Amino acid sequence: MTSNVKSPHAHMNKLSGKTKFIEDMNLPGQLIGGILRSPHPHANIVRIDTTKAKAIDGVVAVITAADVPHPPFGPTRFKDWNILAEERVLFIGDEVAAVAAESKAALEAALEAIEVEYEVLPAIFETEDAMLEDAPVLHSSAPDNRPMHLQLERGDVKVGKEKAAVVRGGTYVINPIYQGHLEPIAAIASWSEEDGVTLWAGSHIPYLARETYAAAFGLPEDKVRIIIPPIGGSFGAKYVLKMHLIACALSKAAARPVKIVLNRTEDMISAHPRVPLKMEVEIGADEEGRFVYKDATVYANAGARIYWSPNIVATACTRPDGVYHFQNVRAEGHLCYTNISPTTCMRGFGNAEMLFAVESIIDELAEALEMDPSEIRMKNIVREKDVTIHGYQLDSCKLDQCIEKVKEISGWERKKDLPPNRGLGMALGNHVSGFRGIDPRFEGxxxxxxxxxxxxxxxxxxxxxxxxxxxxxxxxxxxxxxxxxxxxxxxxxxxxxxxxxxxxxxxxxxxxxxxxxxxxxxxxxxxxxxxxxxxxxxxxxxxxxxxxxxxxxxxxxxxxxxxxxxxxxxxxxxxxxxxSPDTDRPDKTYYGHPSPNYPFTAHVAEVEVDPDTGRVKLVGYWAVHDSGTIINEVGAKSQVYGAVAQGIGWVTMEELKVKEGRVQNPTIMDYRMPGAADIPPIEIAFIDGSDPHGPFGAKSVGEVAIDPVPGAIANAIAQAIGKRGRALPLNPEAVWRLANDYE
The missing domain is CATH 3.30.365.10 (Aldehyde oxidase/xanthine dehydrogenase, molybdopterin binding domain)
Incomplete structure (x- = not known):
């Protein structure tokens, strides 16, 4: 049941439908598991009565917080998790009770029969409200609802501001979006008092998940075995999940294997979407177009518990500074608890989000200085053998060649001659190929x-x-x-x-x-x-x-x-x-060389905007990558195609709409993702080159490919309508409002 791949037969199994995902698997004696979730964003649990549920024929186990251990645990240093809600629920969809039954009918009847009495409490949904003095406190460990407050400065931003001839910036808003993986969230757990628990579940960090799950149950790690069947997509969603723990707890209570498969609506109302960010960013340049400072403040919505949002904040505040020499940088990050579903990582991991702001501002600086957007970028980019302001050592970097090549294949020079409502936008990106700070004990x-x-x-x-x-x-x-x-x-x-x-x-x-x-x-x-x-x-x-x-x-x-x-x-x-790479764990100021090597990329998007409807049509897209030696060109190109398609959805249509803590569009019918008709012709090129630290000279490609997409599309839209959107998504309504000065 593990992921065994013998080239090329595994791909044929997927194409023919023979691959068995968790939903296709069954164990002897297996029960069906389900979860009762909170209907309130914030409430005390006054009373839970499971008597009627336990009496239903076919129900084998019903559990609440009283039936599970309560040690402090969590996948990061913030130990704010529980298996089931104890005294309070913290978001709509919070896990209150769980049932294991012989049939789906018995399961549904039992979930309906559980009686829960709530005392509704005031709730907070936005980071600004979370930091108010009179805001309700979600976790006693963070009395100001701010579990993380990042502050860093390199150089002297005050001096940089004095040198600036032109300054541009604003407030940029990143929308919460759903990872949209095809395979549903699912798990099978089998508990044995002698051997511990075996969990079949989709996770791309099973060893770190094992550590978290062992802590939750007070078990040694060798009593937790995690087996990963084929995974049908994740994009950051399938790291460490509470439903895995609930499946384990149900199996222990029932003394039989338990399988839980979330339907799409249940997944989306309790989903852990991309972290919503509000970013105040400002960049200054001198008369020649040299950047002299960057100043950024990030407000991040962690939701009700900490998943991987601290890493997103740290990445947004640092990694984009590895594309350009800003000379002086300051960043402040506020991560706040709120009464929405806990938020987590998604492809791009904070870097793509901040680059949306940075690349938008750079285009505005170019306009103010009457420079071509490619010229101002070329003047400020990092180059091979540079050390970035945060300590990244660039033993290979062909970003300059990426810019020249993407200009060539996109026909960049026609930018000034485009017809009305058409626009060409450029954006750059960088990323890592591993990160020393993930686990301080080992990297490699x-x-x-x-x-x-x-x-x-x-x-x-x-x-x-x-x-x-x-x-x-x-x-x-x-x-x-x-x-x-x-x-x-x-x-x-x-x-x-x-x-x-x-x-x-x-x-x-x-x-x-x-x-x-x-x-x-x-x-x-x-x-x-x-x-x-x-x-x-x-x-x-x-x-x-x-x-x-x-x-x-x-x-x-x-x-x-x-x-x-x-x-x-x-x-x-x-x-x-x-x-084991020769890298550094970033210090308390986030300075260090955390990755063996760093990929770079330059993208250009071409759009056509319908001024009457605001609809954005992608006409063409060009992506040039410095990913070192390409080991599998078909695979590498597929990563870029997929990332661009995903970015188009993020920028032009997708948003998990949440109002007062409730997801308004919890189905794929209501949550629009791009289809084939939304994707333009995409031309991809790789710059030849070998990095000394990669296998046969390779660097990564999977995440860097999405990093420039929001900036490239936003810059193209800005040219097409003459107005700049600073909040994603730039969907038809948003673009129409911008184009028509309608607030």
């Missing part, structure tokens, strides 16, 4: 390669396949080092008991971190296999497509496996390699 990755008796090379990793093609990339890396067919390589991951420890798939780390580990392991297994050939034949061998060439004979991998087992008491040839 381990790979194990085994030569099986069947003649397959089995690669095991702790990184997780999300559908992004990681396992295909690992097979390609190993095959390239060995000089054999990728069809002879099987990649396994997603079992905390069997596979090596891994930080997981986040921070765009899988290709560089996991890929480097696979590359090291492949080198070692290659050395051992050639030693084996020398030992058994007395001759030197050379790897070839079918196996190892020895004179005029080819030894197959199956023959080599048999030889090794015969010489080593039946053991299989196995190697283990760990890649």
């Amino acid at each position: 990755s381990t790979a194990v390669i085994t030569l099986s008796s069947a003649g397959e090379l089995i690669v095991q990793t702790g990184e997780i396949e999300l559908g992004q093609g990681m396992t295909q990339t690992y097979a390609t890396i190993a095959a390239k080092e060995l000089g054999i067919s990728a069809d002879q390589i099987l990649v396994k991951s997603g079992d905390t008991e069997r596979n090596p420890f891994g930080i997981g798939t986040l921070a765009s780390r899988s290709t560089v971190m996991g890929g480097n580990a696979v590359h090291l392991a492949a080198k070692e297994v290659k050395r051992k296999m050639l030693e084996l050939v020398k030992e058994t034949t007395g001759e030197d061998g050379v790897f070839c497509y079918e196996g190892i060439q020895v004179n005029d004979r080819v030894l197959t991998l199956e023959e080599l496996a048999a030889s090794y087992r015969g010489l080593h008491a039946g053991d299989q040839l196995t190697v283990r390699a760990t890649y």
Whole structure:
């Protein structure tokens, strides 16, 4: 049930519908689980009566907070989680009770029969209200409702402001959006008093999730096993989830396996969307267009509990400063509790959000200085061998080439001659290839390669396949080092008991971190296999497509496996390699070199706006990337296509509409995401180049590809209508209001 990929058959299984996701899986004796959720954004729980629910035929277990442990726990240093709500509910959808039953009918009847009496309390929904002196306190650990307050300054912003000849800026608003993964949130839990709990669930950080779940139940980590079946998309949603814990608690209470599958509406009302941000950003430039300072204040809505929102705030306040030399920067971040569903990460992870503001302001500075937007960018960008203001060491950076190439393929020079209601917009982006600050104890990755008796090379990793093609990339890396067919390589991951420890798939780390580990392991297994050939034949061998060439004979991998087992008491040839990058954990001021390398990109969007309706049509899109050596070009291009499509939805149509804590559009019918007709022709190019710290010179591509999209589209719309939108989404109503000066 783990994620095993043998190129290319796994892709064919998905295309043919043979891949089994959690919803397709069942265990003997399995029960159906469900969750009773709060109808109020903030209320005391006065009374819960489960008597009637327990009496329903087919109901096996009904649990409330009284039936589960209550240690302080959570996936970050903010230990504000619970398994089920204790004294208060903190958002509409908060988990109050849970049921395990033999049938769906019994489950639904039991959930309906649970009696809960609430005392409704005043609620807060916006960060500004959360920080008011008389605001209700959501967590005693943060009496001002502000669990995180970030402040940093490099250089002297006051001096920078004195040097500025032109200043532009404003307030930029980032909309909460739903990750929109095709596979629903689901889990199966099986509790054994002897062995602990086994959880089948979608998570791309299973080892960190295991640590959180063990803490929740007071178990040692080796009593929690997490198995990851194929994941049908995540984009940040499937990290660590309370419904996983509830499935485990139900299984313990029922003494049987329990499966919970959230329907789309339930998922969306309790979803953990992209963190809503309000950003006050200002940038100054001198007469020549050199940036002299950047000043930013970020207000972030964490919702009712902390998921990964602190990381989003820190990223928004720092990472975009790695694209340009601002010389002096100041940032302040306020993360606040409110009575909405807890918010979390989504592709771009705070970087894309701040770049929306930065790239918009840069276009305004260019206009004020009568400069081409590409020229002012080229004047200020970071370059190879630079060290950024926050300490990022750029051993490779071809951002200048990205700008020149995207101008060429988009026909940038026609920008000044476009007809009315048409616009071309440019934006730049950067990202990381892993991040030292995720877990201070370890950063890197381990790979194990085994030569099986069947003649397959089995690669095991702790990184997780999300559908992004990681396992295909690992097979390609190993095959390239060995000089054999990728069809002879099987990649396994997603079992905390069997596979090596891994930080997981986040921070765009899988290709560089996991890929480097696979590359090291492949080198070692290659050395051992050639030693084996020398030992058994007395001759030197050379790897070839079918196996190892020895004179005029080819030894197959199956023959080599048999030889090794015969010489080593039946053991299989196995190697283990760990890649640990020479990076720094950022200090208390967020200074450091946290990633082995950094990808860069330049995008151009072309739009046509209907002035009568405000509808934005993407006419064309061009994306040029510096992602080092491209290991799998089809996969890399697919990442860019998907990121641009996702960004188009984010900027032009998507928004999880929440009013007084209640999601107004909790279905896919009401939550509009882009379809094929919304996506323009997209031209993609990669700049040739190798980074010294990536496998075969590779850098990441998955997240950096969305980072410039909001800025590029917003800048194109601004040219088309002559007005600038500073709040996402720039949907037809918003664009029409801008174009017609209608507040």
